[in-house]
Amino acid sequence: MLQDAKKGKYAIPQFNINNLEWTKYILEECEKEKIPIILGVSEGASKYMGGYFVVSQMVQGLIKDLNITIPVCLHLDHGSSFESCKKAMDSGFTSVMIDASKFAIDKNIEITKKVVDYAHERGISVEAEVGHIGGSEDGVSNEIYHATLDDCINLYIATGVDSLAPALGSVHGLYKGLPNLNFERMKLINDSLPIPLVLHGGTGIPDKDIKKAISCGISKININTELQIAWHNAVLEFVKENPNVYDPRKVIGSGQAAIKKAIDDKINLFFNR
Numbered sequence: 163m164l165q166d167a168k169k170g171k172y173a174i175p176q177f178n179i180n181n182l183e184w185t186k187y188i189l190e191e192c193e194k195e196k197i198p199i200i201l202g203v204s205e206g207a208s209k210y211m212g213g214y215f216v217v218s219q220m221v222q223g224l225i226k227d228l229n230i231t232i233p234v235c236l237h238l239d240h241g242s243s244f245e246s247c248k249k250a251m252d253s254g255f256t257s258v259m260i261d262a263s264k265f266a267i268d269k270n271i272e273i274t275k276k277v278v279d280y281a282h283e284r285g286i287s288v289e290a291e292v293g294h295i296g297g298s299e300d301g302v303s304n305e306i307y308h309a310t311l312d313d314c315i316n317l318y319i320a321t322g323v324d325s326l327a328p329a330l331g332s333v334h335g336l337y338k339g340l341p342n343l344n345f346e347r348m349k350l351i352n353d354s355l356p357i358p359l360v361l362h363g364g365t366g367i368p369d370k371d372i373k374k375a376i377s378c379g380i381s382k383i384n385i386n387t388e389l390q391i392a393w394h395n396a397v398l399e400f401v402k403e404n405p406n407v408y409d410p411r412k413v414i415g416s417g418q419a420a421i422k423k424a425i426d427d428k429i430n431l432f433f434n435r
C-alpha cells in the first residue's frame with residue numbers, strides 16, 4: 163500500500179479505532195470510496211477492547227460480514243516493546259509500529275531490528291520512529307525532538323524497516339498554536355531513503371501543510387483525535403436534543419454521520435481528489 167502511495171504521491175490514511183462502531187464506520191466508508199485503509203490500534207485502545215486477539219477477530223469478522231473488498235491493514239500503533247509487537251503479530255495484526263524512540267538511537271535500532279526480523283519471517287511490515295513526536299499518546303507525554311537524517315539512514319540500513327516516522331514537529335492531539343513542520347528535512351530524509359515516510363499527529367494540521375507534506379514524501383498520515391472530536395460533537399448535540407434516549411446503539415450511533423464526513427474529508431485531501 164505505502165510503496166504505491168509513495169510512487170503515486172498520495173497518502174494512505176491510518177484511522178485509529180476505539181471500538182466496534184468506529185471500525186465498522188471506517189470500513190464502510192473506505193469501501194464506499196474504494197481506498198485501501200490502515201486501521202491503527204494503540205496499546206491502550208487494544209486493552210480497552212479486550213486485547214489484540216479480540217481486535218484482530220473483530221476486524222476479520224467485520225471484513226467478512228460487511229463484504230469488505232478493499233485492502234485492509236491492521237496495524238499496531240506505537241508498540242512499546244518487542245513483546246507487545248510479537249503479541250500483536252501472533253494475534254493476526256498485519257503490520258506493527260515499534261516505537262523505541264524514547265531510547266538512544268543505538269538501542270532504538272537494536273529493538274527495531276528484533277521486531278523487523280520476527281515480522282519479516284511472517285510477511286508482516288514494520289514502522290519505526292526516530293526522534294520524538296510531541297503531545298500525548300495513551301496518556302504518555304512527549305517533548306518534540308526532531309529526527310536527524312543520519313539517525314534515519316542508520317536505522318534504515320541496520321534494520322531494513324518498511325516505513326519510518328521521523329519526528330519533524332508534529333504532535334498527537336491538539337496543537338497549541340499552529341503546527342510548524344520541518345518540510346526541508348522531511349524532503350531530505352525522503353530523498354535519502356527508499357521507504358515511505360509516515361506523518362503522525364495528523365489532527366489539526368492545515369490542509370496546505372498536509373499537501374506539502376505529501377509532496378515531500380509522506381505516504382501515510384495518522385488521524386485519531388479528529389475523528390474523536392467529530393464523534394463527540396455530534397453525540398453531545400444528540401444527547402442535548404434527546405435526553406431520554408438511553409439505547410446505546412442510538413447514542414453511540416448518533417456520531418456515525420460525523421465520523422464518516424470527517425473520513426471523507428481526509429480521503430479527498432490525502433488522495434488529491
Ligand code: 13P
Binds near residue numbers: 202334336
Ligand atoms: P492525532 O490524534 O493527532 O490525530 O494523531 C494520531 C496519531 O498520530 C496516532 O499515532
